Amino acid sequence: MEYLFVVLENKTSVLNNLFTTDFIKTAPISVAILDKNLCFTSYSKIWLKEFNIKEKKIVGKYYYDVIPNTPERLKRVHQKALQGKSSNITAQRFIDLNGNIQWLKWKVDPWNDYEGNNAGIIIFAEDITATTRKKELLKKAENISKIGGWELDLATHQLHWTAATKKILEVANEYIPKTNEDINFYKEGEHREKIAKLIDNCINKGESYDEELLIITALGNELWVRTKGEAEFHKGRCVRIFGTFQDIDSEKKNELKYKETAERLKVATNAAKIGIWEFDIAKDISVWDEHMYKLYGIDKDGFDGSDAAWRSMIHPEDRERIRTEEKMVLNGEKDLNHTYRVVWPNGDIRHIQSSAKLLKDENGSPLKIIGTNWDITAIKEANLKYTEVAERLKIAANAAQIGIWEYDFTNDSHVWNDQVYELHGVKKEEFAGGYEAWRSLIHPEDQEKTKIEEEIVMKGEKDLDHNYKVVWPNGNIRHIHAKAKLLRDEKGNPFKMIGTNWDITEIKEAEEELRKLLKVTNEQNNNLLNFAHIVSHNLRSHSANLSMLSSFLVNEENEEERKNLIKMIDEASSGLNETVQHLNQVVHVKTNVNGNMAPINLYTALKNVEKNISTLFKKKEVICEIDVPKSHNLKAVPAYLDSILLNLFTNSVKYSAPNRQPQIMVSSKIEGNKVVVAFSDNGQGIDLDRHGRKIFGMYKTFHGNEDAKGIGLFITKNQIEAMNGKIEVESTVNVGTTFNLYFDAN
Amino acid sequence: MEIKNRIKRACIIDDDPIFVYGIKRIMNEIDFCDEIIVYANGESALNELGSLVQEGKKLPDVILLDLNMPVMDGWVFLDDFVKIPSHNQEHLSLYLLTSSINPSDIEKAKNYPIVNNFISKPVTISDLKHMLKELV
Numbered sequence: 001m002e003y004l005f006v007v008l009e010n011k012t013s014v015l016n017n018l019f020t021t022d023f024i025k026t027a028p029i030s031v032a033i034l035d036k037n038l039c040f041t042s043y044s045k046i047w048l049k050e051f052n053i054k055e056k057k058i059v060g061k062y063y064y065d066v067i068p069n070t071p072e073r074l075k076r077v078h079q080k081a082l083q084g085k086s087s088n089i090t091a092q093r094f095i096d097l098n099g100n101i102q103w104l105k106w107k108v109d110p111w112n113d114y115e116g117n118n119a120g121i122i123i124f125a126e127d128i129t130a131t132t133r134k135k136e137l138l139k140k141a142e143n144i145s146k147i148g149g150w151e152l153d154l155a156t157h158q159l160h161w162t163a164a165t166k167k168i169l170e171v172a173n174e175y176i177p178k179t180n181e182d183i184n185f186y187k188e189g190e191h192r193e194k195i196a197k198l199i200d201n202c203i204n205k206g207e208s209y210d211e212e213l214l215i216i217t218a219l220g221n222e223l224w225v226r227t228k229g230e231a232e233f234h235k236g237r238c239v240r241i242f243g244t245f246q247d248i249d250s251e252k253k254n255e256l257k258y259k260e261t262a263e264r265l266k267v268a269t270n271a272a273k274i275g276i277w278e279f280d281i282a283k284d285i286s287v288w289d290e291h292m293y294k295l296y297g298i299d300k301d302g303f304d305g306s307d308a309a310w311r312s313m314i315h316p317e318d319r320e321r322i323r324t325e326e327k328m329v330l331n332g333e334k335d336l337n338h339t340y341r342v343v344w345p346n347g348d349i350r351h352i353q354s355s356a357k358l359l360k361d362e363n364g365s366p367l368k369i370i371g372t373n374w375d376i377t378a379i380k381e382a383n384l385k386y387t388e389v390a391e392r393l394k395i396a397a398n399a400a401q402i403g404i405w406e407y408d409f410t411n412d413s414h415v416w417n418d419q420v421y422e423l424h425g426v427k428k429e430e431f432a433g434g435y436e437a438w439r440s441l442i443h444p445e446d447q448e449k450t451k452i453e454e455e456i457v458m459k460g461e462k463d464l465d466h467n468y469k470v471v472w473p474n475g476n477i478r479h480i481h482a483k484a485k486l487l488r489d490e491k492g493n494p495f496k497m498i499g500t501n502w503d504i505t506e507i508k509e510a511e512e513e514l515r516k517l518l519k520v521t522n523e524q525n526n527n528l529l530n531f532a533h534i535v536s537h538n539l540r541s542h543s544a545n546l547s548m549l550s551s552f553l554v555n556e557e558n559e560e561e562r563k564n565l566i567k568m569i570d571e572a573s574s575g576l577n578e579t580v581q582h583l584n585q586v587v588h589v590k591t592n593v594n595g596n597m598a599p600i601n602l603y604t605a606l607k608n609v610e611k612n613i614s615t616l617f618k619k620k621e622v623i624c625e626i627d628v629p630k631s632h633n634l635k636a637v638p639a640y641l642d643s644i645l646l647n648l649f650t651n652s653v654k655y656s657a658p659n660r661q662p663q664i665m666v667s668s669k670i671e672g673n674k675v676v677v678a679f680s681d682n683g684q685g686i687d688l689d690r691h692g693r694k695i696f697g698m699y700k701t702f703h704g705n706e707d708a709k710g711i712g713l714f715i716t717k718n719q720i721e722a723m724n725g726k727i728e729v730e731s732t733v734n735v736g737t738t739f740n741l742y743f744d745a746n
Numbered sequence: 747m748e749i750k751n752r753i754k755r756a757c758i759i760d761d762d763p764i765f766v767y768g769i770k771r772i773m774n775e776i777d778f779c780d781e782i783i784v785y786a787n788g789e790s791a792l793n794e795l796g797s798l799v800q801e802g803k804k805l806p807d808v809i810l811l812d813l814n815m816p817v818m819d820g821w822v823f824l825d826d827f828v829k830i831p832s833h834n835q836e837h838l839s840l841y842l843l844t845s846s847i848n849p850s851d852i853e854k855a856k857n858y859p860i861v862n863n864f865i866s867k868p869v870t871i872s873d874l875k876h877m878l879k880e881l882v
Contacts, residue, residue: 533848537814540845544868545764552771568764690822710816 030127033111035120038063038078050127052098074106081108081121091128103132139163146247150182153240154203165245168225170217187214187222199229203238206231212248224252275373277356279307281366286310295352295373297344315341315349329358330366339376351380403501405484407435409494414438423480423501425472443469443477457486458494467504479508534697535583542576582711589640589718596637597723599746602668602675603630605638609645620653620662627667634675634743640719647712648739652681657734674725675745680738686731695729753779753807753881759791759823760784760812760843765867769810772871778878779808788818792826799830805838808881810865813844813851820844824858839881841865 024031024042030050032043040058047053051067058066064075077087089106105126113119142148148165152158157179166173169185183199186192191213198209208230215223229243269276275292279285285305293300296313303309314322318340329336336356341349356371394417397404403420407413414433421428424441431437442450446468453466464484469477484499549572553565606626610617617624634641649664656662660682668677686695696717697710720727724744731737756779760766766784773782783806785791798805813820820842840860844851845867855861862880865873 537845537848541762541765541814541867544845545762545768548768548868549764552768568767572764 030125031122032125033120033122034063034078036082036118038082038121040066041120047125050102050104050125052100077106077108078121078123081110082118084110084118086110091132101129102127103129143167148245149242150245151240151242152179152182154238155240161245168217168223168245168247169215170219170221185215185217187216191215195227199241202229202231202241206233206238208243212252223247224249269372273374277371277373279369279371281368292373295350295375296342297346297348297350302345313342315343317341329356329369332358332360336369336371339380349377350375351377401502405499405501407497407499409496420501423478423503424470425474425476425478441470443471445469457484460486464497464499467508477505478503479505530697531586535579538579539576542572542579545572546576582715585715586718589715589722596639597635598638599633600636600638600641601630602632602634602677602743603628605641606645606666609642609649613646613649616650616653620656622653622656622662622664624649625663625665627665628677629668632668632670632675633746635746636723636725636743637719640723644716644719644741647716648679651712652679652683652737655737656681656683670745671742673745675743677741677743678738679741680736682736685733685735685737686729687733688729688731692729696727753878755779755781755783755804755806756808756810757783757785757791757795757806758810759788759815759820760810761786761815762812765812769869769874772869772874776871776874776878778874787815788820788823792818792823795827796830807837807839808877809838809840810843811840813842821854824860828858828860841877843867843869 024033024044027044028046030044030047032047033041035041039060039062041060043058048056048058053066055061055066063078064070071092074089074092077089081087086109087106089104089108092104092106093101105128107124109122110118111120111122142162142164146164146168148168149162150165151160153160159177159179159182161169161175161177161182163173166175171177183192183196186195194211195213198207198211201207202209208228210226210228212224212226215225217223224247226246226248227243228245229241231238231241233239268274269289269291273291273294275295276289277292278287280287284307286307287305288303290300293303296303298313311319311322322338322340325336325338328334335358336354339351339353342352343349352373353376354371354373356369358366359368359370361367393404396402397417397419401419401422403423404417405420406415408415412434416428416433418428421431424431424438426441439447439450450466450468453464456462457464464482464486467479467481469479471477480501481504482499482501484497486494487496487498489495546569549565549569553562553569556562556565603626606628610624610626616622652664653662663682665680666677668675670676686692688695696713717727720741720743725742727742728740729737730740756773758766758769760769763786770782770784773779783794785794795805811820811823815823838860839862842855842861842864843866844864852864855864
């Protein structure tokens, strides 16, 4: 354009007319010539196009009429040009008639006529909208993508950075970098060394580079950047290198984070020995990580990745089931989650748990399956063992008749094994379960004590450990022992009780037997002890006397006294003898019963004794009444019965009241399996309050009677008890006495 | 308590005549006391001693009481004897005599504060000498 302008300036006059020809009209630039009144004298076709002017003929028209949107600034420039001042505007935004934005570049100069007088102005315009727009877009793109540009002119050693680059480096927009300054922005150490090398290679060998490195900005911030560079060669020598500079900090950091996470995942799956696999359905290829091979017991080369190859390693018995489940997964019915056995090449069988997800493409067709495998052989074996143990427990509980039960507090339900039903005498189908239902089975006597035990356990003071009676529907009473533990949830509330029950009826009954036996034994022992004391006392008395008397005798010289002493010795030795005899009698009674029991008719026995004692009765004028049914028969040792009856008869006579005629009455009745004989008299009676405990004791006398040895009733009692009977006494002083005798009926 | 050179009166309550003869003989040998009274059973002893108290007369200084007697044995006697109101009872020493070796008897004796001691038959000279020492 400048060339053209020079030409025009020199040949003004000659070419003046030429301008009205098509020369200007067809000029390849946008040019217009205005007269002093700013009316068009000539213009190029391109000018019309530039300003989108529809009119074909604008010569003579006022400029501002034709182009109404001319900015004021431009008008002033036109004026100045009329006065001889040129103007050169590099860029001006312009909105034309249609509303489009235009960027124009102007040159306005005064136009002199052939005489050199100012004839108007000439305007050259260039539409730089496209380039401007491109520039703007590029700038915007730079900003958005945070890519800046850079250039190093090797001739001038000028380093040029775009605004975006400067922004990344956090330097001022106006900052002009010095040569090679860019390298110093890279982090010292491996990053700086790297970039230096890359630039060197680029310059010397023309190798382009594309690298991600760390920089330290002018403000001291560390940033990841991607720097690209390429060289421009001219005649075999590098004239400049240029490239881009991009802030990839956030992306890089994400990438690093991702790598870290991936690393952790790897470690985790490593530790957990989880295998990860991916199967491409279309291509029928699976990709395995290293763990998968371990899980299947094969080497990497042992597996070609095909579906068939994998399937061949599955245990034959499981193949069918797996196919069925896979179908469901492919249909999208569910995610894959199953276990199966694999057979290793060496024959080992392992249990594998497989979990996978189906990936579909955009059309919804199955694309890939990705999943995990892990070895659950140990768990499976543990489970089997558990089942085994549970079975054994069941058998053991069955054999030992032990009930095992569980009570769930949250829903008031019981879980009982068969034995618990048996123990409680109920049938599984008939028993509803629940606390109240169970409680209704407990014996009324034990309701209270079982409740108390439960309270203590609920408080946490101890584990349950008690026994109680249950009443079966058929009326049977069984004793049950229960032991249990209370389980609590995290909040400390009871949620379950597990326990055992077993039947202790036989044990309890045996206990009862034992207790009775013990009581009897104790009594007998006491009797024995008493007896021993009594006997030893009496033996000692007599023997002590004997030794005392004989020691006197040895020293006695007086003949009278000696006679006296000898008489007393005689008495003492008789006493001793008698005591020994009594001893014998009692021992005899205690040991000699069982073989000699016989059925005896009571009436007959009584009549017999009465006859034997008739002389005494006559002498004492005793009235004797025997009011005994002839049908009463009892089991007794005949000699003992005689002795008992005789003793009672003679006692009644001995202890008859002095002021009245002795009366004796004997009657009998049946009570259960016993014959009860009542033996009454109207004698002196016994003060039972004072002597009641001692009446059947050995050597106990109460009446000061000469004949009383105190042994009769003792022996009588022993005899009747030896025959499984008992004797009781009722008496009122000075009224009479009644002895009640209990014999086994025959 | 007055200290005496010898015991004035000793009372023996025992139903065994041979034993009574023996003990009297030994007492005389060692000059145990001035006077010896004998009762054959608890009842008669209780009656007699009771009337002594009622008449305001002095009770014996020593009582030797046998446990095993007819009609009223030693325990019953004791039960009734301690009920007799008497100002003389502190001066009275009571000894229980018995051939019994029953430990429960010994225990029972401890329940009667009036009982000084328990003496097992046969009673020896040393027993009586010892008694003398204690009382005089």
